[in-house]
Amino acid sequence: MLIRRRRGWELRESAATPEVVFLGRRAVIKAIAAGPILAPTLRSALAAEEDPSAGLYPAKQNTRYTLDRPLTAEKLATTYNNFYEFGSQKSIASDAQALKIRPWTVKIDGLVEKPLTVDIDELLKKMPLEERLYRHRCVEAWSMAVPWSGFPLAALLDFAKPLGSAKYVQMETFLDAKTAPGQKEFWYPWPYVEGVTIAEAGNELAF
DSSP, rough: OOOOOOTTTTTOOOGOOOOGGOOOHHHHHHHHGGGGGGOHHHHHHHHHOOTTTTTOOOOOTTTTTSSSSOOOOOOHHHHSOOTTTTTTTSOOOOOOGGGGSSSSSEESSSSSSSEEEEEEEEHHHHHHOOOEEEEEEEEEEOEEEEEEEEEHHHHHHHHHOOOOTOOOOEOOOOOTTTTOGGOOOOOOOOSOOOOOOOOOTTTTTOO
């Protein structure tokens, strides 16, 4: 009989998602900075104020997506990031607090049945939110393994109702150089744009 002793840095998958992960990017950093100074109830109130959709989380875990390695430490996953709109250094989390993520709207246009602009919190209510354990790999040769909450891109396509002539999905982020000084740099044609084919967007891994 093989008895496997769990090492100190390993977590059970059922415990993979600490509540703070779901508080939103800004609230996570504030909670880390405040530490034990804030009472748990006050931190919860802060999260609700920062993220009107906080009540939608934690999302139900999709157990089809598992990991073959331990989770990355939460402090590393939330503070070692790329956000070139604010600069090229990895310790960008504090500078990125300048970005106000509420109110926030999403514009859906192009080859769709009915172009519209929708509030992000209203959109989230319409999406099948779930949690997946994902490995993220960067072209810079670093990676992390984290619980990731969101919805399949295919669900957004169903909501947007693209026309039969549509071939691609283009995602364009915000443009506000006053808030995000990195957008004043000329090495990238801001705003940041990413794209996939309709077929790729319908793949179950597109999340």
